Amino acid sequence: xxxxxxxxxxxxxxxxxxxxxxHYPQLSSVRVKELCELLSxxxxxxxxxxxxxxxxxxxxxxxxxxxxxxxxxxxxxxxxDASDFNYQMCLSEVRGPLVDLGISEYGILSAITTLSDTQNxxxxxxxxxxxxxxxxxxxxxxxxxxxxxxxxxxxxPTHRSLMGESPEAIEGQAKLFRVLIAYxxxxxxxxxxxxxSYIAAVLLMELGEEEAFWALVALLDKxxxxxxxxxxxxxxxxxxxxxxxxxxxxxxPQLSKHMESVGILSVHFVMxxxxxxxxxxxxxxxxLAVWDxxxxxxLSAVFRxxxxxxxxxxxxxxxxxxxxxxxxxxxxxxxxxxxxxxLVPALWNTEVQDWELKCxxxxxxxxxxxxxxxxxxxxxxxLSGEVTEGKEKENVSPASVGEKTTEKVTLPxxxxxxxxxxxxxxxxxxxxxxxxRVEKKSSQTQAAPRQQSPAxxxxxxxxxxxxxxxxxxxxxxxxxxxGVTNQPVVQESSDDVTxxxxxxxxxxxxxxxxxxxxxxxxxxxxxHGRSNHSRVKSFRLLPSVKSPVKQAPPSSSSSVPxxxxxxxxxxxxxxxxxxxxxxxxxxxxxQNDSPRTALIKELSSRQQNSFPFRKxxxxxxx
Amino acid sequence: MxxxxxKEHLYKILVIGDLGVGKTSIIKRxxxxxFSPNYRATxxxxxxxxxxxxxxxxxxxxxxxxxxxxxxxxxxxxxxxEAMGAFIVFDVTRPASFxxxxxxxEDLDSKLTLANGKHVATxxxxxxxxxxxxxxxxxxxxxxxxxxxxxFVGWYxxxxxxxxxxxEAANCLVKHIIASEKDMLQSEVPDTITPQLEKDxxxxxxxxxxxx
Numbered sequence: 001x002x003x004x005x006x007x008x009x010x011x012x013x014x015x016x017x018x019x020x021x022x023h024y025p026q027l028s029s030v031r032v033k034e035l036c037e038l039l040s041x042x043x044x045x046x047x048x049x050x051x052x053x054x055x056x057x058x059x060x061x062x063x064x065x066x067x068x069x070x071x072x073x074x075x076x077x078x079x080x081d082a083s084d085f086n087y088q089m090c091l092s093e094v095r096g097p098l099v100d101l102g103i104s105e106y107g108i109l110s111a112i113t114t115l116s117d118t119q120n121x122x123x124x125x126x127x128x129x130x131x132x133x134x135x136x137x138x139x140x141x142x143x144x145x146x147x148x149x150x151x152x153x154x155x156x157p158t159h160r161s162l163m164g165e166s167p168e169a170i171e172g173q174a175k176l177f178r179v180l181i182a183y184x185x186x187x188x189x190x191x192x193x194x195x196x197s198y199i200a201a202v203l204l205m206e207l208g209e210e211e212a213f214w215a216l217v218a219l220l221d222k223x224x225x226x227x228x229x230x231x232x233x234x235x236x237x238x239x240x241x242x243x244x245x246x247x248x249x250x251x252x253p254q255l256s257k258h259m260e261s262v263g264i265l266s267v268h269f270v271m272x273x274x275x276x277x278x279x280x281x282x283x284x285x286x287x288l289a290v291w292d293x294x295x296x297x298x299l300s301a302v303f304r305x306x307x308x309x310x311x312x313x314x315x316x317x318x319x320x321x322x323x324x325x326x327x328x329x330x331x332x333x334x335x336x337x338x339x340x341x342x343l344v345p346a347l348w349n350t351e352v353q354d355w356e357l358k359c360x361x362x363x364x365x366x367x368x369x370x371x372x373x374x375x376x377x378x379x380x381x382x383l384s385g386e387v388t389e390g391k392e393k394e395n396v397s398p399a400s401v402g403e404k405t406t407e408k409v410t411l412p413x414x415x416x417x418x419x420x421x422x423x424x425x426x427x428x429x430x431x432x433x434x435x436x437r438v439e440k441k442s443s444q445t446q447a448a449p450r451q452q453s454p455a456x457x458x459x460x461x462x463x464x465x466x467x468x469x470x471x472x473x474x475x476x477x478x479x480x481x482x483g484v485t486n487q488p489v490v491q492e493s494s495d496d497v498t499x500x501x502x503x504x505x506x507x508x509x510x511x512x513x514x515x516x517x518x519x520x521x522x523x524x525x526x527x528h529g530r531s532n533h534s535r536v537k538s539f540r541l542l543p544s545v546k547s548p549v550k551q552a553p554p555s556s557s558s559s560v561p562x563x564x565x566x567x568x569x570x571x572x573x574x575x576x577x578x579x580x581x582x583x584x585x586x587x588x589x590x591q592n593d594s595p596r597t598a599l600i601k602e603l604s605s606r607q608q609n610s611f612p613f614r615k616x617x618x619x620x621x622x
Numbered sequence: 623m624x625x626x627x628x629k630e631h632l633y634k635i636l637v638i639g640d641l642g643v644g645k646t647s648i649i650k651r652x653x654x655x656x657f658s659p660n661y662r663a664t665x666x667x668x669x670x671x672x673x674x675x676x677x678x679x680x681x682x683x684x685x686x687x688x689x690x691x692x693x694x695x696x697x698x699x700x701x702x703x704e705a706m707g708a709f710i711v712f713d714v715t716r717p718a719s720f721x722x723x724x725x726x727x728e729d730l731d732s733k734l735t736l737a738n739g740k741h742v743a744t745x746x747x748x749x750x751x752x753x754x755x756x757x758x759x760x761x762x763x764x765x766x767x768x769x770x771x772x773x774f775v776g777w778y779x780x781x782x783x784x785x786x787x788x789x790e791a792a793n794c795l796v797k798h799i800i801a802s803e804k805d806m807l808q809s810e811v812p813d814t815i816t817p818q819l820e821k822d823x824x825x826x827x828x829x830x831x832x833x834x
Contacts, residue, residue, distance in 0.1 A: 116716050123717050147691070150642045150663075157660030194641075194691045195665045232693050267700050271666040280662065324632075324684050327669045 024285050024340060025060035032062055039065070042072040050296070057292045058348060066288065067206040073295045076207075076214035083217075087210045090182050097137035101145070105174040108149050115146040148180045148192050155197040156279075162201060175204055179213045186217060193230040195275030196220070202279055202291065219277075224298035229274060237274050239364065240299075241267045244306060246360040247352070251307065255314050263323050269330035273306050281338045289344045304352040312337045312346055631676070633799050634684045634704055638726050639711035640719040641690035644749040647782035648711060649685050652792060657783050664689045667701050674796065681796055695729060702734040707799045708744045709791070714779070715753050727772055738806045743798035745791050746777035752784040 027035070035056050043049050053069065061069050071077070080087075098104065101118060103111035119142055152173045156162050161172035179200045184191045199219060203212040219225045228236045245266050248256040259266075272280065278290050294301040310317075313329060320326045337343060637645045646661045646668065653670045668687040673680060688694070688701050710726050712719040723746065731741045746769060769777050775798045778791040 120715075120717055123721075147641060153659075154661055154663040157658075157662060163660065193693060194663050194689060197663065198665075234693055234696055238697060263704070265700060267697070268667055268669075271697075275665050324669075324671050324682070328671075331667075331669055 024063075027056075027059060027062050031056070031059065032065070035062070035065055035069075039068050039072055044072065044075045044078070054296060057289075057296060060289070061292050063288075066292070067211075069292065070203075070206060070215060070295050071211055074215045074218040076211055076218060079218055080210075080214045085186050087182055087213050090185050091178055094178075094181055094185065097135075097141050098145075100135045100137055101142070103145070105177040106170055108152050108170075108173050108177065112146065112149045115142055115149065118142055119146065144184055144192055145181070147194075148177055148184070148197070151194060151197040152176050155201045159201070159205075161205065172204070175209050175212075176201055179204065179209060179216060182213050183216055183220070187221065190220070190230050190232070193234075193275070195272075196230060198276040198279040202277075202287070219295075222298075225294075226274070226277075226299070237271060238267065239368075240274055240302075241270045242364045242368070243357070243360045244270050244303060246363050247303060247307060248310065250360075252310065252314065255310065255317060258318055259326070262321060262326060264326050264330075268327060270306055272331070274302060277302070278305055281333055281343075282335050283338045283340060283343070285340045286338050286343045289340065290347065293347065300352045300354055300357050303357060304350050305347060307352065308343065308347045308350045309333055309337065311350065312342065630680045630682065631800070631803075632682045632684065633706040633796070634686060635795065635799075636686050636688060636702060636705045636708040636730070637711060638688050638698070638708060638730065639690060639747075640713070640716075640722045640726075641692075643690065643711045643713040643716075643719050644782050645690065645709075645711050646687055648709070648747065648749060648780065648788060649687050651782040651785055652788050653685065655785075657785070666694065672792075674792075676796065676800070681800075683792070683796070698729060699733045702730065705734060705742055706736075706803070707742050707795045709747050709795065710744055710774075711747045711749050713750050714748045715750055720748075724772060727774070731773070736802065736806060738809050740802065740805075741773055743775050743795060743802055744773065745795045745798075746774045747791055748777065748779045750781060750783075751779040751786060752781035 038049065038052050038056070041049075053073065056069075101114065103114050105111070122139060122142070153162065155176070159172075160166075161168055162176065163169050176197065180192055180196060183196065183200070196216070200212065200216050203215045203219075206212075207215055220230055221227055229240065230237075245256070248259075248266065277294060279287055281287050281290070290301070290305050294305070297304070310330075313333070316329060317326055320329070637649055639645055646664055647657060649668075649670050650661065651657055653672045664687055666689055670685045670687065672683040672685060674683065675681075686701060686705070688698065708730055710723055710730070712723050714720075727744065730744065734742055736742060746765075748765075765777055769775075776791075776794045778787040778794070780787045780791060782788065
C-alpha cells in the first residue's frame with residue numbers, strides 16, 4: 001500500500017495551477033457578471049435565487065467569487081445579527097487564560113509544549129489545594145487549547161497557509177486556532193471534535209476570519225448541514241452512517257452485499273467523510289466543487305457525494321476480496337476517481353432527494369427502535385455472528401412455535417414502515433411545491449440531455465423505494481408462510497432437521513436450558529448455513545423487516561393453530577403488493593425480482609437436492 | 623499457498639492511545655520507514671498493511687490506527703472487532719497519556735476477547751523516548767510490574783522519530799499472537815463433536831447451494 005501525498009502536492013496551489021486551469025471550467029465574463037449581480041441581490045429565502053445559483057454551481061463557481069457564494073448560501077450575516085454572541089468579545093475573553101498560561105496562538109509549537117507541561121504540573125499537584133492567586137484558566141481550558149493546537153498543523157499539513165514557520169503559515173495557524181476556540185466557547189456542549197479543524201481551515205481559505213467563524217457555526221449547528229453531528233457522543237454521525245448503509249443497500253445491493261461479506265463496515269470510511277466533509281480527497285478543485293454543492297443542498301449532498309465515490313469505485317471494489325485492499329481505497333480515494341473531470345460530472349448524475357433521505361432516515365429509526373439491544377453501528381449485523389443469530393431466529397422460530405406471536409409482532413412493524421415510507425413519498429410528490437420544484441429543475445437543466453430527466457427519475461425512484469419495501473415485506477411474509485406450509489413436510493420427509501429439533505428444544509423445561517443450548521448450537525448453525533445462502537438476497541434489501549423478528553418472543557406454546565391462522569390470512573395480504581410491483585418501472589423491477597427469484601431458486605433447489613442428504617444427516621445426528 | 627510449508631497469516635492489530643501520542647507516526651515508521659512531523663490528524667480510523675517473513679511463513683499485519691480523541695471512544699467497539707493484537711501507545715513526556723493507558727486497556731478488554739475467552743495480546747509502547755524528558759519509564763522494574771498487573775505481554779520504549787524499538791515491539795507482538803493462535807487451535811481439539819458436525823454439514827450445504 002502506498003501513501004498518497006498527491007493531494008498535498010495539489011494543495012500547494014502553485015504546483016497544481018496548470019492542471020487546475022485545464023480541468024476547472026472557466027466562466028465567461030458575461031456569466032461572471034451575472035453571478036455577481038445575483039449575489040448582490042441575494043435573497044436566501046427565494047427559490048429562484050437558489051435555483052439560479054445551482055445553475056452556476058453546475059457550471060463551476062469562479063474561485064474569486066466562491067467566498068461570496070458560500071457566505072450568501074450559509075446566511076452568515078443573518079446568523080451573526082441574530083446571535084448575541086460576539087466573536088471579538090469572545091476572543092478578548094480567551095486572551096486572559098492564554099496570557100496566564102503563557103501561550104500565544106502565534107507560537108503554536110511552543111504553546112503545545114507549554115500546555116503539556118502545565119498539564120503535567122497540574123497532574124502532579126492534583127492533591128494540593130489550588131494556589132491562592134486563582135488563574136483565569138481551568139483544566140478543561142488547557143485540554144481544549146492543547147487539542148486544538150495539536151491539530152492546527154495536522155489538518156492540511158502541506159498547505160501554504162498552515163505549513164511550517166512562514167509568516168503566512170503562522171498567521172494561518174493563529175486564525176484557525178482562534179476560530180476553533182471561539183466555536184468551542186460558542187457551543188461549549190460540543191467543544192472541539194477532531195474534524196472541525198479541516199472544515200474551519202477550508203472556510204478560512206475562502207472567507208475572512210469572522211465570516212469563517214459564522215460559516216462554521218452554520219455548518220456545524222444548522223440541521224440542514226451537520227447539526228448535532230459533532231456532539232460528545234457522536235451518536236448522530238453513527239446514525240447517519242447507518243442511513244448511508246440503507247442507501248447503499250437500496251441503490252447498490254450487490255456492492256453492499258459484497259462489502260458485508262468481506263467484512264467492511266461503512267462506518268470505517270463514511271465517518272471521516274461526514275466529519276471532514278471530503279476535505280481529504282486528493283484533488284482540491286473537486287473538494288471545492290463538492291463543497292459548493294454541499295453548502296447549497298446540505299446533508300443530502302454529503303450522501304450524494306459519498307454514493308458517487310462508492311459508485312465510481314464499485315467495479316474495483318467488486319473485484320477485491322480482501323478487507324486490506326478495499327479499505328485503503330475508500331480511505332484514500334484515488335486520484336483517477338477524485339479528479340474533477342470524473343467526480344464532478346458523476347456527482348451531478350447522482351441524485352439524493354431530501355424526501356429520500358427522510359425515508360431512509362425513518363427506515364433506519366424504525367429499525368433501531370425495534371432493535372433496542374443492538375449496539376451502536378453493529379446493528380447492521382455485518383458481524384457474522386449477529387447475522388447468524390438473526391437469520392437463525394427467522395428460520396427456526398416461525399416454523400417451530402411462536403408463529404402467532406411472531407406474526408403479531410411483525411405485521412404492525414412492517415405495515416408501519418411501509419405506510420410511513422409511502423406517506424413520505426406521497427407527501428413529497430403530490431405536494432404542489434414539490435412538483436413545482438421538480439418542474440422548475442427539469443426546465444432549468446435542459447442544457448444537458450442527461451439531466452433532463454430528473455423529474456421522471458424522481459418519480460420513478462420514489463416508486464422504487466416504495467415498491468422495494470413492499471417486495472421486501474412480501475418476501476418476508478412469503479418465507480414465513482413457506483415455513484408454515486412446509487411444516488408438515490418437515491416432519492415427514494425430514495426436509496428440515498433443525499425445525500424439528502428446535503421445536504423439541506423450545507418445549508423443554510427451563511432446567512434443561514443447557515441441554516437445549518448444546519442441542520441447538522451446531523444444528524442452528526447448520527440451518528443457517530443451509531438457508532442463509534438463498535435467504536441473503538431477500539433479506540439484504542430490507543433490514544427493517546429483520547428487526548421485529550428479533551424482538552419476537554423466543555418461545556411460546558402450540559404451533560398448530562398458529563400455522564392455520566397465518567396461511568389463511570396471508571394470501572390476501574400478499575396480492576396487492578405484487579400487482580404494484582408489476583406496475584413499477586423496469587429499472588426497479590430488476591431489483592424487485594431478486595428476492596422472488598431467490599425464493600424460487602431456494603424452493604426448487606430444496607426439492608431437488610436437499611432431501612436425500614438431509615435424511616442421511618438426520619440419521620447421523622440421531 | 624502452493625505448498626504446505628508456506629503458510630500465510632493475517633492479523634489485525636490495533637494501535638490505540640491518547641490523542642497526539644504518536645500512533646500514526648509509529649505506523650508510518652514501521653510500514654513506510656519514514657518520519658515526518660506533518661501528519662494529518664486521524665479521524666475515525668486509518669489503515670496500513672505490513673508484510674513480514676516469519677519462519678518461512680508470511681505474516682500480513684493489518685495495522686488499524688484509531689483516533690485518539692476521547693469522544694471517539696464511544697465507537698471503538700466497531701474498530702476492535704476481530705483484532706488479534708494491540709499496541710497501546712503513550713507519550714513518555716506526558717504522564718496524563720500514561721494514566722490513560724489503563725483506561726484504554728480496560729476498554730479493549732471489555733469489548734474484545736479471543737475465541738477462547740482470553741484477552742488479545744497487547745504491547746505497551748512508551749513513545750517519544752528520544753525527547754530526553756522521560757519522567758516515567760526510567761524505572762524499568764516498576765514498568766514490568768505495571769505490565770504484569772495490567773496484562774500486557776511486554777513494553778518498549780520507542781521513538782518513531784529516531785526509529786527506536788519499533789520493529790522489536792512489533793516482533794514481540796507477532797510472537798505472542800502466533801502463540802495465542804496456537805493455543806486457541808489446541809484448545810479446540812477436545813471439543814470434537816462441534817467441528818465434525820459443522821464440517822460435514824457445511825460441506826454438503828455449500829456445495830448444494832453453490833451449484834445453483
